[in-house]
Amino acid sequence: MSKQEASQGSVFKRILDKVEVIGNKLPQPVTLFAILIVVVLLLSWIFSGITVLRPGTGGDTGVEADFIVVENLLTKEGIQRIFTSMVNVFATFPPLGLVLVVMLGIGVAEHTGMIAVALRVFVSKVPKYLITFSIVVAGMVSSVAADAGYVVLIPMGAALFMGMGRHPLAGIAAAFAGVSGGFGANFLPTGLDPMIAAFTEPAANIIDPAYTVNPLSNYYLMAASVPLVGIAGTWVTEKIVVPRLGEYKPEGGMLAEETSNDVKPHERRALNWSLLSILLVIVLVAIAVIPANGLLRGEFDEVAGTNSFRPFYDSLVPIMFIIFFVGGLVYGIVSKTIKNDKDVSDMTAKSMSTMGLYIVIAFVAAQFVAYFNWSNLGSILAVKGSDALQAVGFTGIPLLVAFILIASLVNLIMGSASAKWALLAPIFVPMLMLMGYAPEVTQAAYRIGDSYSNILTPLLPYFPLVIVFAQKYDKAAGIGTLISMMLPYAIAFMIARIPMFIVWIWLGLPLGIEGPIYYEQESRQTGSHQLIQDAATEDDVLAAGKTYYLEVESAE
Numbered sequence: 001m002s003k004q005e006a007s008q009g010s011v012f013k014r015i016l017d018k019v020e021v022i023g024n025k026l027p028q029p030v031t032l033f034a035i036l037i038v039v040v041l042l043l044s045w046i047f048s049g050i051t052v053l054r055p056g057t058g059g060d061t062g063v064e065a066d067f068i069v070v071e072n073l074l075t076k077e078g079i080q081r082i083f084t085s086m087v088n089v090f091a092t093f094p095p096l097g098l099v100l101v102v103m104l105g106i107g108v109a110e111h112t113g114m115i116a117v118a119l120r121v122f123v124s125k126v127p128k129y130l131i132t133f134s135i136v137v138a139g140m141v142s143s144v145a146a147d148a149g150y151v152v153l154i155p156m157g158a159a160l161f162m163g164m165g166r167h168p169l170a171g172i173a174a175a176f177a178g179v180s181g182g183f184g185a186n187f188l189p190t191g192l193d194p195m196i197a198a199f200t201e202p203a204a205n206i207i208d209p210a211y212t213v214n215p216l217s218n219y220y221l222m223a224a225s226v227p228l229v230g231i232a233g234t235w236v237t238e239k240i241v242v243p244r245l246g247e248y249k250p251e252g253g254m255l256a257e258e259t260s261n262d263v264k265p266h267e268r269r270a271l272n273w274s275l276l277s278i279l280l281v282i283v284l285v286a287i288a289v290i291p292a293n294g295l296l297r298g299e300f301d302e303v304a305g306t307n308s309f310r311p312f313y314d315s316l317v318p319i320m321f322i323i324f325f326v327g328g329l330v331y332g333i334v335s336k337t338i339k340n341d342k343d344v345s346d347m348t349a350k351s352m353s354t355m356g357l358y359i360v361i362a363f364v365a366a367q368f369v370a371y372f373n374w375s376n377l378g379s380i381l382a383v384k385g386s387d388a389l390q391a392v393g394f395t396g397i398p399l400l401v402a403f404i405l406i407a408s409l410v411n412l413i414m415g416s417a418s419a420k421w422a423l424l425a426p427i428f429v430p431m432l433m434l435m436g437y438a439p440e441v442t443q444a445a446y447r448i449g450d451s452y453s454n455i456l457t458p459l460l461p462y463f464p465l466v467i468v469f470a471q472k473y474d475k476a477a478g479i480g481t482l483i484s485m486m487l488p489y490a491i492a493f494m495i496a497r498i499p500m501f502i503v504w505i506w507l508g509l510p511l512g513i514e515g516p517i518y519y520e521q522e523s524r525q526t527g528s529h530q531l532i533q534d535a536a537t538e539d540d541v542l543a544a545g546k547t548y549y550l551e552v553e554s555a556e
Helices: 003-023 029-046 075-093 095-109 114-124 127-146 148-163 168-181 192-204 219-245 267-287 310-314 318-337 339-353 356-375 377-391 397-410 417-434 439-449 463-471 479-507 538-545
Strands: 051-053 067-069
Touching: 029 377, 051 377, 067 397, 075 356, 075 439, 095 114, 095 192, 095 318, 095 339, 095 356, 095 397, 114 267, 114 318, 127 148, 127 168, 148 168, 148 463, 168 219, 168 463, 168 479, 192 318, 192 356, 192 417, 192 439, 267 318, 310 318, 318 339, 356 377, 356 397, 356 417, 377 417, 397 417, 397 439, 397 479, 417 439, 439 479, 463 479
Parallel strands: none
Antiparallel strands: 051 067
C-alpha cells in the first residue's frame, strides 16, 4: 500500500471514527421513538388550534372553505384515546404482522440450511469470468433471507477469491457491496417489500384515507436495478479494489484456512427436491391467479376488463411465507436436518427470537405513527411544506434527488430501514402527494437512499462482523481498511441508481405492480369521484394538484 493510500485510509478512519462517536451518543431506536412520542404530544399542545386551509377548498374553487386543525392530544379526551387505543394500535400496526409472518417461513428455510446451500450453488456454478458479478448479484438476492447473506456469502466470497489466486479482501468487498450496498434491489420479493409498504400506506392515508400501497409497487424498478448494480459493483471490484489490494501474501507465509464451497451430494439432492416443491407451489398459485374465476381473483374490474387481481396482491405475504416454509421443510426432511415436528417448531421459534427488538420498536413506532396522525401535524406539515418548496421552486425531480441524499445521510446514524421510514414517511409521502407524485415514488426514492450508504457506517450491526472476516486474512484490517474499500462502491451505486431513477420517472414507466408515478386523486368538486387523468405533463399535474379537494380523516 502506498503512502498516499495509507493517508487516505487514515482520513477515512478518522471520519468514520467521528461518525461512530456521534452515532453512539444518539438514543437507540426504541428510546428515539419514545422521545418523539413526547415531542408530538407537546407539539400538539403548543400548536393546538392552528389551522390551514384544506387544499381545493375556499377561494374560487367552488367548494366551501374547510380547515385542517391541530388536535391537542393532552386534553382529557386525547389522553383517554391514547390509553384506550394503545393495545389496538400495536396489534393492528401493519408492519408487525406482515414481517413476522414472512419471517416464520424464512426461518425454516434458513435454519434447515436450504438458503445457505442455494447461495453456494448459485455462486459456484457460474464461469470464473462472471464470479465477481455473480457474487454481487447473489448478495442482492440473499436479502430474501434477511441477514443470511452477511453470515454466509461474505466469507464465501473471500474463500472463492482466494481459491482463484486473488486477494480475499476483494471477495469480501464484492459480497458486502451486494448484500448491503445493493440492499432492496432484488429479482425476488422480500420481507422488505411489505414492511416498507406498510409504513407508506398510513403515511399516504394522511392525505387520502382510501389510498392503498401494493407491497410490490416498486418491484419493476428494484428488479431492473439488479444488473445495473451488479455491473457497477463488478467494475469497482476489477478496476479499483483488486488493483489497489494487489497480490495476496499471507502473513508468515502461512496459507489462510480455506473453506470448501462444494455442495455435498445429500445437500444437492435435498436442494433439488426443495426447488421442485417451490415450483409446485408457484404452479398452484398460478392456477389460482391466471384464470379469470381463479381462487385468488376478485370481482370484475371494468377498467381492466377482467376480474380484479386484488385478492392475489393482498395474499403476497402469505404466499411468500408458504414458499419459504414449504421449500425449507422439504429440504430439511430430505437432508435430515428436520427429524420431527419439534425441529420445525424450534426453527420457527428461533426465527421469532431474533425479532424481539423489532417487536419492541414496532410497539413504540406504532404509537408514534398513530399520535402523529391523530394530531393532524402531518397534514399541516404536508401543506406548509409543499407550499414552501413550491414557492422557492424546489419541486419535482430535484426534490426527489434531494430526498434520496437526505435518506442516505440519515442512514449513516440510524441503521434500521423500517425505523427511518417510520420517521420520514409521514412527512415526505404527503408532501410529495400534494405535488402530484404517488406515494410509491417517494418510497422508491427512500429505498435507493437507504441502500448505498449502508456499507459506509460502522453503526451497521454487521459492520464489525465484516471486519472480523477481513482480519482472518489481514490482521491489521480495521474500519479504515473496510471504508477505503467500500467508499468506491457507495459512490458508484449512487451514480448508477439515481440517474436510473430519474430516467425511469421521465419515461413514465410503472415502478412495479400498481406502482404509478403520479398521484391521480379523486375530484370532490363535482361529487362524481371522477379520476383526474388528463394531466399530460408533470407541470399540469402539479398545477392541477392545488385544485383538488383532499378529504383527510383522523386514522384510528
